[in-house]
Amino acid sequence: MPSSHERLEPGAAPEGGAHDAAGSGHQRGSASGRLMRNIASAVFIVLTCVLVPVALLTVWVHDIVLDTDRYVSTVSPPASDQAIEDAAVKRITHAADVRVNGNQVTSDIAAWLQSQGLPPKAAQALKGLGPQFDSAVNDTVEKVATRFV
Template identity: 30%
Template sequence: MPTRVRNALSAALIALSCLLVPFGALAAWVMYGLADTGRYVATMAPLAADPAVQGAVADTVGAGITHEMDRRLRASPAADSVRPFVADAVRSFTRTAAFRTAWDAGNRAVHDAVLSAVQDGRERAVTVDLAPITAQVKRRLTDDHVPFARHIPVEHTEVPVLPADDLDRLRKGYDVLEVAGFWLPVSAAVLATAGIAVAACRRRAVTATALGTALGGAFLALAVAIGRRLTLADIPDPTHRPAAGAIYDALTQTLRTVSWLLIALGLTAALTCHLTTHVTQRRRTRTTPPADPAHEPTRARA
């Protein structure tokens, strides 16, 4: 095979491999990170101590309890008497060990509900029951002897998590990622190996692959940063954006680590190739014997 053809084929294979690197990392992160219930719960667990998350949870749960109270205890003095204590009780509850347990259980329930809905193929909205958290808040109010706390209704209130229309799109994306999460990284490795193997100068091909990998890691880091900005911009309530930002950062921590790891490994490999090339050239220069002046052609004199 001519050298020019080999170099062109090598460049195409390496470019395609480096293009697949960020997409492969993203797909693998979704399938083996977010789609695993245990890893998801472990990732979300530290957020139970985040003040922004605690505030957002307290506002959401308190609003749900108050709404249920207004519905059940309408035109009753119990509703007006208990309502001022609900927000304080819920906020106080978010700073307890019981809340951390409820937080983990709630995240596990939400993740299991969404994952089951994605995998079972049925067209339905995903909901989570609010009753367990309401029961714990009621128990705390009752223990603190808050008036009419025992009248707080504890019913199986289904809180919507994901509409049926969004579930259909999520299911299609999940099916694609289930395949891409494995095959994209494998394809990237195979293409890079093939590109280096067919190159006329393999050291130069390794350098190009390393730089392309670093560029793919930088592109991934940029995509995560842009995704964070767009995600927070879509939240209508500005007071909940700090909590959403903390959750986004926790979920994408592994992805950011992978992106910086790709950058570091790529630049290190490229620098190593450059240094070894430089050292090899210097050794060749030192070991090459000088030309014998007696055998040099004499110049014609005028």
């Protein structure tokens, strides 16, 4: 029996020949097996890095954004407060008042009608309706905003 320091002659089978021959064949296959395991690990890591944020986003959307009961329970108490409703109506009315200038609108309409043949006195009368137009627009916007709020 040769010691581990002794060399075997070429062609001589080492001790336990069949087992070692199968083992050496396994070592040659292990490099390709290791490569396949590394590739599979890399693919799974990449998939995990891509799918975890998607899963977290999905859970967040489902639990927070699509939860209408939670939204209603959060918004309902302030929305039913009379002071908040009045402030919302006032803000909507003010926004419409800033955008609609009754004097400018009636002046533009009078100028167009005058170009179409309206007498100058009628155009002046129409221009004088600017404040009433503003008041009518404000009343209408306030009614609609109150109904909406």
